[in-house]
Amino acid sequence: MFGINKVKQTIDQLDVFFETLNECTSIYKKGIRNYLEGNSVEFSQDIENITHLRGSSTETRRTIESNLFTHSLLADRRVEILQLLEHLDRIVTLLYKNLLQYEIEVPFIPSELSFDFLKLVELSSLSVNMIVDASKDYFRTPQLVNEKIYRIYYFEKEVGQLAQNIKRKVFHEMENLKLSQKIHLRYFTLHVEEIAEESMKTADLLSLMLVRQNF
Numbered sequence: 001m002f003g004i005n006k007v008k009q010t011i012d013q014l015d016v017f018f019e020t021l022n023e024c025t026s027i028y029k030k031g032i033r034n035y036l037e038g039n040s041v042e043f044s045q046d047i048e049n050i051t052h053l054r055g056s057s058t059e060t061r062r063t064i065e066s067n068l069f070t071h072s073l074l075a076d077r078r079v080e081i082l083q084l085l086e087h088l089d090r091i092v093t094l095l096y097k098n099l100l101q102y103e104i105e106v107p108f109i110p111s112e113l114s115f116d117f118l119k120l121v122e123l124s125s126l127s128v129n130m131i132v133d134a135s136k137d138y139f140r141t142p143q144l145v146n147e148k149i150y151r152i153y154y155f156e157k158e159v160g161q162l163a164q165n166i167k168r169k170v171f172h173e174m175e176n177l178k179l180s181q182k183i184h185l186r187y188f189t190l191h192v193e194e195i196a197e198e199s200m201k202t203a204d205l206l207s208l209m210l211v212r213q214n215f
Helices: 002-036 040-070 078-105 111-140 142-172 179-213
Strands: none
Touching: 002 040, 002 078, 002 111, 040 078, 078 111, 078 179, 111 142, 111 179, 142 179
């Protein structure tokens, strides 16, 4: 009975971790929109909020890891769960660092790129939301995971295509920009791509976990 309760408690903590990642994603999207719209007060609050959430997610992850080892929980899946947490924690870090770079480097993003850039951020964020949903399903309704994995692959592909279009537009059509500004825009576009790519890597891991679970 004690073991069952501890497993339930750990899964509840995983849910907290997943929800924190969703919150980070929401703040990340809002923060970039506030930056593009020049809402400096709101943007500063977004930085503060995502910094707090990053710390909170780290504490939750460490608690989960401690429980898995201290109480020998989910021994047959422990290593894979730890790998899953590591990938998801990497996404939290990317969201945090990406948003923070706007405050540090203050990139110039032309208004004619705002729509495409926000769409890029939205698609990348959808890949994160989907990997959170897939991770939740793995512990409760694993038969639903594959459908979400395919959607993550779709979002990652869309992010890649849109990112290429943005970079092509910057380097081939926006002659009024300095080369340094173009390189800066490419750099920030790559940051958004990294988030979707990490979601795809996490989806690959989940797919492997599903296969192993069935044997």
